[in-house]
Amino acid sequence: MLRRTLLATLLIATPVLAQTSAVMAQPIPVGSVEILSGPAAAYGIAIKSGMELALDEVNAKGVLGGRKIALIVEDSAGQKDQGLNAARKLIGRDKVIAIIGPTLSTEMFAIGPVVNERKIPIIGTSTTATGVTAIGDYVFRTSLPESDVLPVTLKAAMARGVKTIALMYANDEAFAKSGFEVMKATADKVGLKIVAIETFGSKDSDFSAQLTKIKALKPDAIGLSALVEPTAGVLLQARQLGFGKETQFIGGNGANSPKLGEIAGPAADGLIVGSPWFIAKKDQVNADFVAAFRARFNKDPDQFAAQSYDALKILAAAIDRAGAADSEKVRDALLKTDYSGVMGAFQFTPGRDPASTSGVVVLTMQGGKFVVLE
Ligand code: 1QQ
Numbered sequence: 098m099l100r101r102t103l104l105a106t107l108l109i110a111t112p113v114l115a116q117t118s119a120v121m122a123q124p125i126p127v128g129s130v131e132i133l134s135g136p137a138a139a140y141g142i143a144i145k146s147g148m149e150l151a152l153d154e155v156n157a158k159g160v161l162g163g164r165k166i167a168l169i170v171e172d173s174a175g176q177k178d179q180g181l182n183a184a185r186k187l188i189g190r191d192k193v194i195a196i197i198g199p200t201l202s203t204e205m206f207a208i209g210p211v212v213n214e215r216k217i218p219i220i221g222t223s224t225t226a227t228g229v230t231a232i233g234d235y236v237f238r239t240s241l242p243e244s245d246v247l248p249v250t251l252k253a254a255m256a257r258g259v260k261t262i263a264l265m266y267a268n269d270e271a272f273a274k275s276g277f278e279v280m281k282a283t284a285d286k287v288g289l290k291i292v293a294i295e296t297f298g299s300k301d302s303d304f305s306a307q308l309t310k311i312k313a314l315k316p317d318a319i320g321l322s323a324l325v326e327p328t329a330g331v332l333l334q335a336r337q338l339g340f341g342k343e344t345q346f347i348g349g350n351g352a353n354s355p356k357l358g359e360i361a362g363p364a365a366d367g368l369i370v371g372s373p374w375f376i377a378k379k380d381q382v383n384a385d386f387v388a389a390f391r392a393r394f395n396k397d398p399d400q401f402a403a404q405s406y407d408a409l410k411i412l413a414a415a416i417d418r419a420g421a422a423d424s425e426k427v428r429d430a431l432l433k434t435d436y437s438g439v440m441g442a443f444q445f446t447p448g449r450d451p452a453s454t455s456g457v458v459v460l461t462m463q464g465g466k467f468v469v470l471e
Pocket of ligand 1: 351
């Protein structure tokens with residue numbers, strides 16, 4: 098009797114065991130769409146590096162009792178169509194259970210609705226425009242929206258004596274437009290006088306008409322909402338036109354890349370920008386991250402790398418909590434995130450935005466590097 102039971106158990110259990118170990122051996126496909134080429138590639142390359150570092154650490158242990166995550170990163174080149182095709186390929190062919198990215202809010206507004214419709218969680222790590230997570234229930238972000246960061250930056254400028262401001266923004270870009278709207282609303286609210294509003298295109302190289310007009314009005318500050326290349330272009334030309342230290346330049350999230358210093362050099366010195374992270378953050382998690390990043394990539398991480406490092410770990414932890422490589426369960430598990438990473442403590446609001454907005458620091462560029470504004 099005992100023998101028969103044992104035999105029956107073995108007959109039933111063997112295929113189950115074989116199947117289980119076959120599943121265990123399969124990596125879990127996770128996709129990412131980032132800008133790896135073209136003018137805004139500095140953002141996406143930093144994001145990819147942050148994810149790769151996190152992936153090594155996650156895969157050393159594995160998720161769901163030892164399965165590895167296979168991260169498939171596609172290049173959007175900053176083009177909505179290319180990004181959308183990349184997302185379709187990741188979902189249709191690679192069968193990814195979640196997507197990290199895309200880099201820009203402009204891209205998220207094109208890609209997010211499609212991924213959301215397929216009920217795949219998509220997590221922006223750098224998308225800061227108003228309305229990103231309103232795309233749908235599967236759209237998350239770990240990046241602080243501009244509406245949380247810019248008021249801190251503008252108040253810091255006011256504390257340094259700024260009373261009047263001119264606003265300049267790229268009017269062909271969702272992030273830049275949203276950042277401008279936040280700057281304008283904040284200025285109106287806190288009593289910062291707006292003396293001019295000027296626009297340009299992200300691909301423009303001549304900003305002299307706008308800057309000449311602004312110069313005549315002598316504002317204390319210029320608030321710039323654009324991606325890093327046009328921001329650098331404006332700064333370089335402003336210096337040529339004679340704008341000096343008397344004018345406080347204020348950037349948004351687009352200015353948060355060290356690429357700004359690489360392109361603009363000393364012209365970027367003195368610009369201030371708000372960020373949820375800075376390299377010299379004293380806690381151990383950040384110190385370990387910075388050291389590991391330097392060891393692996395031979396350069397300093399930036400804010401975008403820090404954000405994506407945390408995001409991949411947040412996703413891995415959600416897969417573990419979900420108990421299965423299942424998009425629906427992972428989405429629900431993401432909502433229960435309670436994580437402590439390089440950006441500090443992290444939870445999502447029910448609307449899938451970062452819950453804590455308290456960690457914003459104001460940085461200033463000095464000699465091509467961001468340091469905390471004293
Ligand atoms: C957005 C941004 C960009 C500056 C990310 C690189 O904040 O597009 O929302």
